[in-house]
Amino acid sequence: MFLLGTLSDEGSRELREHLNQGCEHCVARVKEAARTVYLLSLSARPVSPGPKAKADLLRLLLKK
């Protein structure tokens, strides 16, 4: 629920703190949830960005 974003701000904060303490069990579960969110997100049909989008991005990065 954390990676999905349905937890409250308070619940998310508590879990972030817990994960940052290195709980191996919870880290493993969050990684598994991340794979689930990854797979679900890819159910959206691919769309090509506009023809200028890539050139604009590279120009921006080369300026930095």
Add this chain to the structure above:
Amino acid sequence: MRTEANTGSSKSSGANQELKTEELLGRLADREVEALASLYEDLAPKLMGLLMRILSARPDAESALQEVFVRLWKEAPGIAQTKGSLAAWLVLTARHVALKRLHAQRTVGARPTQSRHWQGRTKEEKAAGKSAVLARKEDKPRERRSTKGDSETLLFLAASPQAWMPSAEDIALADARMGLLQRAFNQMPKPQRHALELALFGGYTEAEIAEQLGEPLGKVNAGLRAAFTFLRHRQHAVLGTWTADI
């Protein structure tokens, strides 16, 4: 959801794609712009599809896509050190960037314009998108939440990739069996899937989904947890990763 057959060639191409992506990440960490351009060619359409699904308007989605790749450029050295999956990093970061923008739009009362891509969606995408649009139209000021939580989640994703990124091998295996996984996901009971898609692509909290659907919070909470348990079991079955706590 995609339902194409998972052939032997698609298995190897999915795994090869992931391995190529990880190789490009190493070059990206060495500040090779060509590596970023190559990653963009390979992954931008998938990310753009997700961003369009969440934000609807193409200019908004393209702006979010640019933000994701600028973040990648800045954070590549740290991501490379984790040995996690770059594809997973990109997809989850793209989703959070888009949701942060969507919540900001709701906060100022703006409504996303309906996408021209709408007509090209699958039946399932149209149904889910329709629900999200209907839900947006019913937004009331008391239902809106701040973007503070989104910002903090984005900071966490950036600062602690080792705490959430699946391994490259794990995602390569999932990519190789994507067709089977998507077919298994399609078997999810419709009410659970509906609530899950409101969260996934609409960025709603459990309380907001309960209000949108006119259902008790406890029922929505239980439904979302059941949906994740269903998906978890299907992944274990397809990927062969059963664990003792199932």
